[in-house]
Amino acid sequence: MAHELKGPLALLRQLAFSLEYADSDGERHKIQQEMIDVSERAIKQINDLTRITRVESGLFDLEPVAIRSVCNEVTSELRQLFSANHKNLQLEYRNRSRLVVGNRDLIHSVIYNFCINALHYSEEDTASFLTVYDRHNHVRLEVRDYGPALPVDVWRAMKQGWLEQPTSIAMRPGSSGLGLYIASKFSKAMNAPVGAVRHRDGTSFYVELPASRQESLFA
Amino acid sequence: MIYIIDDDFAMAECIARYLRPEETKIFTNAIEAINNIDEDTPKLIFLDILLDGPDAFTFLNEIASYENTAKIPVVIVTSLSLETKSLKPYGVRQVLSKETLTPKDVKACLKLI
Numbered sequence: 001m002a003h004e005l006k007g008p009l010a011l012l013r014q015l016a017f018s019l020e021y022a023d024s025d026g027e028r029h030k031i032q033q034e035m036i037d038v039s040e041r042a043i044k045q046i047n048d049l050t051r052i053t054r055v056e057s058g059l060f061d062l063e064p065v066a067i068r069s070v071c072n073e074v075t076s077e078l079r080q081l082f083s084a085n086h087k088n089l090q091l092e093y094r095n096r097s098r099l100v101v102g103n104r105d106l107i108h109s110v111i112y113n114f115c116i117n118a119l120h121y122s123e124e125d126t127a128s129f130l131t132v133y134d135r136h137n138h139v140r141l142e143v144r145d146y147g148p149a150l151p152v153d154v155w156r157a158m159k160q161g162w163l164e165q166p167t168s169i170a171m172r173p174g175s176s177g178l179g180l181y182i183a184s185k186f187s188k189a190m191n192a193p194v195g196a197v198r199h200r201d202g203t204s205f206y207v208e209l210p211a212s213r214q215e216s217l218f219a
Numbered sequence: 220m221i222y223i224i225d226d227d228f229a230m231a232e233c234i235a236r237y238l239r240p241e242e243t244k245i246f247t248n249a250i251e252a253i254n255n256i257d258e259d260t261p262k263l264i265f266l267d268i269l270l271d272g273p274d275a276f277t278f279l280n281e282i283a284s285y286e287n288t289a290k291i292p293v294v295i296v297t298s299l300s301l302e303t304k305s306l307k308p309y310g311v312r313q314v315l316s317k318e319t320l321t322p323k324d325v326k327a328c329l330k331l332i
Contacts, residue, residue, distance in 0.1 A: 038229070
């Protein structure tokens with residue numbers, strides 16, 4: 001875990017050195033923006049890690065959450081970052097997407113971490129898709145990326161115990177090993193099954209949140 | 220030409236800035252680099268270990284298999300703890316740690332050309 005947190009710091013250090021080598025104001029501005037983005041992501045990861053302790057002690061509320069509002073929020077937060085990396089993030093609702101039972105902050109983190117994973121693993125000039133659809137008594141949130149297929153051994157390890165600890169699949173700066181671990185912890189805390197689907201041209205990570213019965217009040 | 224192969228594009232760009240950017244080519248995976256290597260053979264390669272898809276060792280084995288690429292000096296840039304000695308059989312000339320490297324360290328590697 002410490003390794004994952006060292007990554008963004010190492011990159012920040014190099015970006016700071018790079019400022020001196022920038023040959024224009026535009027380039028300097030780009031480096032500064034990257035420094036801000038990297039530090040914000042690192043702060044978010046550290047916040048999530050401290051939140052895990054609270055989750056393990058059961059110190060969070062489960063309540064009806066409007067899933068569309070959380071998904072809209074995450075995608076608008078991340079669109080700029082995707083675009084800066086010559087990638088695209090698209091949001092698709094297949095049906096009306098009911099209220100779910102969960103914790104808004106934790107759901108936000110799960111989706112955010114899945115999307116950051118997609119950003120890291122998708123190839124340039126491709127779009128990643130956050131798809132939301134109803135499935136029996138659950139609402140499924142799925143993030144599909146188009147990039148290298150998930151290695152079989154990692155996929156098997158995920159199927160057996162999912163991510164009980166940060167995996168070696170992404171011991172890289174700004175990467176996803178820690179993010180997926182955080183997502184799996186938070187999903188487990190909300191009793192929401194998580195999983196990965198391996199495709200030849202990428203991976204889908206999903207979480208299934210229980211649909212809220214309160215929805216009928218709004219019907 | 221100098222190749223920088225790192226799946227973290229921002230880190231690769233930093234290394235390119237320390238050198239002359241116009242003399243560098245950044246690749247975010249080993250396959251792209253291999254596909255270009257015959258056409259535009261580099262004089263030096265900066266290589267990260269953990270890459271998306273085939274890793275650095277696959278890449279090192281591939282370049283070691285062909286006469287025109289076998290002798291290209293390779294500098295590993297990684298956040299893993301590795302010693303140059305353990306990577307000598309792969310043709311690696313130097314290992315730089317991402318956590319401690321400075322622009323001066325990167326420029327000093329030019330003497331390997």
